[in-house]
Amino acid sequence: MPQAQITMEVRRVSDKVSIIDVKGELTAFAEGVLMDAYNQASDGSVRAIILNFEGLEYMNSSGIGLLVTLLIRVNREKQRLLTYGLSDHYRNIFQITRLDDAIGIYDSEEEAVRAADAK
Amino acid sequence: MTAQNPRPEGARQPRDAAHWAHYVEALKVPEGAVGLNVEGRRVVGPLQGFGKMWQKTYRVRLMGASASPAEVVGVWRERFPELSGFGKGFRVPSGGLAPGAAALLGGLSGVMVLYSDEESFTYMTPEGHPFSGWITFSAYEEEDGTTVAQAHLLIRANDPIYELMMPLGLHKAEDSIWQRTLRNLAAYFGANGEVETRVVCVDPRRQWRRYGNIRHNALVLSALHAVTAPLRQLRLRSAG
Numbered sequence: 001m002p003q004a005q006i007t008m009e010v011r012r013v014s015d016k017v018s019i020i021d022v023k024g025e026l027t028a029f030a031e032g033v034l035m036d037a038y039n040q041a042s043d044g045s046v047r048a049i050i051l052n053f054e055g056l057e058y059m060n061s062s063g064i065g066l067l068v069t070l071l072i073r074v075n076r077e078k079q080r081l082l083t084y085g086l087s088d089h090y091r092n093i094f095q096i097t098r099l100d101d102a103i104g105i106y107d108s109e110e111e112a113v114r115a116a117d118a119k
Numbered sequence: 120m121t122a123q124n125p126r127p128e129g130a131r132q133p134r135d136a137a138h139w140a141h142y143v144e145a146l147k148v149p150e151g152a153v154g155l156n157v158e159g160r161r162v163v164g165p166l167q168g169f170g171k172m173w174q175k176t177y178r179v180r181l182m183g184a185s186a187s188p189a190e191v192v193g194v195w196r197e198r199f200p201e202l203s204g205f206g207k208g209f210r211v212p213s214g215g216l217a218p219g220a221a222a223l224l225g226g227l228s229g230v231m232v233l234y235s236d237e238e239s240f241t242y243m244t245p246e247g248h249p250f251s252g253w254i255t256f257s258a259y260e261e262e263d264g265t266t267v268a269q270a271h272l273l274i275r276a277n278d279p280i281y282e283l284m285m286p287l288g289l290h291k292a293e294d295s296i297w298q299r300t301l302r303n304l305a306a307y308f309g310a311n312g313e314v315e316t317r318v319v320c321v322d323p324r325r326q327w328r329r330y331g332n333i334r335h336n337a338l339v340l341s342a343l344h345a346v347t348a349p350l351r352q353l354r355l356r357s358a359g
Contacts, residue, residue: 060234071166095142096140097233
């Protein structure tokens, strides 16, 4: 199977909030990288995971599927999933796939962190 | 049915831009087609369904075939009605299975092409379909050079009626369809290979707040439409 063309770095911005900086291509091959990043980002006290998509270069429908399975895991842990850095094109994809029903979309890291801290 | 958004001149688009459907508020079927449970419906993903969420993967290694992933998916897309066994029951729009196109399924429901590239294409279901979710058909090459064809579903039963039907045959019916499709695809390329099936319950919780999806149930609405046909005929006659 081809290698994942993606990197994900985890930053802890507060006790309750972690950010995953996504860079590269979100396809089915990114599953392992995404789940490793989530495991790193999430510990007992984290209540919100923010995905930074400023570095997203490519996403296919399998990549969207990964976000759904991530969301299920996040919800199971009673956490929230938020995003920022989506271009207009990727916002359209979140809209047509109706991911925007369940994943908060924000214009900046500051806004996303504020929303994550709010509840 | 593809909605074309004008792009600003000089704007750099990601290389997946042309592969995705554009957002539409509701599906439209081609003129002249009867799409009772498709026309005006919104598309729904696995987050909008009622039942447990399932991830189903059906895979066949095309051993002995020399076709590339792109060739396999090209044939799959072109011959989808025949390979899936739906035949004329799967009505492809005149523009083909391009992103945003709505295909009708058996007069009962339909699907929208959410995504399509050289090595994969994905359908998304409308309100009222038995499932809310996505199904992706794809092919890839393994390390030994063998091409593998795969159908991957991420779905929930759309409403309580369909959820009740899941253990009563709907699961099995879904498995049969895609296993058959992959066997037909393998046979087309003269390949040997057993279909492997993997089913995972990704979320065992039902979304009870989505019970209202029942109002779009295609089976119920189609049955009501059939039963009330004589009344509509009568109304037409008295109006004429």
